Amino acid sequence: MAGRKRVPRPAAGITQRRTVTAAHCRLCGSSRALCHGVATLWRMSDVRSRIAAALAEALREIGVAEGVDPVVEPSARPEFGDFSTPAAMASAKVLRRSTRDIAQQLSDRLTAANVEAVSAWSVSGGFVNAHLDAATWGREVIDAAVAMPGIERVTMPEGHAVFPGKTLVEHTATNPNKAAHVGHLRNACIGDTVARVLRRTGHTVEVENYIDDTGVQVADVAVGIRDLGLTPLDGEPFDQFCSRVYVEVSRRYEHDPALQQQRAAVLHDIEAGKTDTASFVKDIARRVVACHLATMARFDIRYDLLTWESDIIALGFWRQAFDLLRDSGAIAHADSGQHAGCWVLPPESDPHDLDSDAAKVLVKSDGVATYTAKDIAYQLWKFGMLGRDFQYTRWDPGDPSSPMTTSAEGDSADVHFGGAQRVVNVIDARQAYPQRVVTTALRRLGHEAAADNSIHLAYEVVALTPAAAAVLGVPLEAGREMYALSGRRGIEVRADDLLDRAVQRLSEKARDADSARDVAAGAVRYYLLRFSLNQIIAFDFDEALRVTGDTGVYLQNAHARASGILRKVSDDGIAYTVPSSLERVERALLHRIDGYTWALAETARALAPSVLTAYAFSLASALSDFYEHTSPIVREADAEVRRFRRALVAATRATLGDALRTLGMAAPDRV
């Protein structure tokens, strides 16, 4: 590459289409050769993108475009300016010249580039720093933020691409045999937030909730109700009743192993298509799913489609997948060895070793397909590679806002699901191995792109601190730091109960019941989202229900505070101007607002909700800092200052509101 091609710098606000030039796609991670047609819509409306583009050009001019990334970051400290780049230090090595000379050279070229809203460049300690013209930059940031609520998608900044085609997100997938607990809720909050973030950044998204209504867990409950005659207590919600049955049946298995034959009989009846047993089990599952949907709706979590495992079986999806796998040689029948009589998928390391410990049995010697087998069929369907489709009906025909649901019968030619180009499965980290088997199967079938775009969005579990375990009456063991949740043993914090407790806590100070409910749901969501995905959440009641500091309550309160200011300070209808000299807290707040699209883009790229929670907290903190360290706007005598600060608060409110809604939280104007 000549490295001389001039890239025209578009004026602010101009939208351009261009192809990503990095060696690897930042979205899918594959090399450019494998990543087909990913294009990015970028708008040079933010200074940071403009600086990065100008820097890239400057690096080309000094001949290091290949070896040095045009990294531009917010300056570590205000005295270093507004944005800084360490590119000179990296260039020094390539050019074998002094950092200081190169920094000065870059600074000179950047000065000559006349980047809009940059007033000066400086060099300090190897960094080249941009100093912004507050009046120009501030107006840009505020205007973009205030306009944001009206635009359908937030524009991705420089270097961030939108994945083309449909992304299918599967989450929740709680077994339909018990009430959802806080672990299931973590899954649902992650999945729901990822879907919201992708939609907000311009992606096409479909959300599915997989219902395992043919597994052992629901069979356990069927045994408890049908064979043991367990009945609900007066007023006991059906999902909680099932939780109790599940624990009771599991307890009885230990004393009465013969009881497990009852479960085997139930599973056998389902497999054989014996309709009275199947409909009995399906009825249990339906009623529990109704409870799960109600629970999740309290957190504003909804689905486009409920996918029933029984439909995958009834419609012969596995049979179809099996034929594809067998005909392609991806799986083979083991005639001898430890897997004799089974159809197995050989390990990644050796596509022919049927006897390996790492080989995965997909069809047991009794002819029954394993769970992972059905998951392969489902994954193929998700990518539209099965050549078959479900029938669909409305979950609640009387409620158009209820999800669609798969069905084995009926006629629904007008609706279509699946056929995605990318699949995100939100499943806890313990299931990494079977998820890997699924992608291996796709690869063996020759579906390389689908395998590459099959994302197991793994997250660690929620566990109990000793304090939380004690609250639940779990016997403590000396030196033990974590206690696992277990629906089977009844060790759990139910999602509904946790929310009830949060509502109760907030009712003390909330203006009314609706407000307490909204803020409580947001607070619980925030708590479950703020940990990075590979961190086990050490669940603690005091921490989860806390209302001060780094909490959802603080964020929502900050939004209400901004709304309150806007109510009190009337808009006089005269256009604001940004002063050329800003207060420390004003500049800091503008920087946080300016950083929103970057935080959102990074969240979408990494599929990491905690990036967005951390951003939202930093924005709310910046607002508090501003609020506490400037005099009340409502009493501000200088009309220009008043108009500017009002606009600044309006921009903050718009941005924080957008962030909260993208996190699935309410953005209340009063609390």
Next chain:
RNA sequence: GCCCCCGUAGCUCAGCGGAUAGAGCGGCCGCCUUCUAAGCGGUUGGUCGUGGGUUCGAUUCCUACCGGGGGCGCCA
């Protein structure tokens, strides 16, 4: 045995190659006749598990250990 995750302040966690390692909670001291004190300021508190290595630069990347958790089923 092999694989994955975690180890940063008393506690819970951010920080995914750049400038003096941050936040919340807890402790201590302050601030409500001022747009919501669910707030703010100050203070206390860290050999970033340990040893090597790569680099101009490492909490961040590599490697070997140590400690904790999880996974390696003809369960889901």
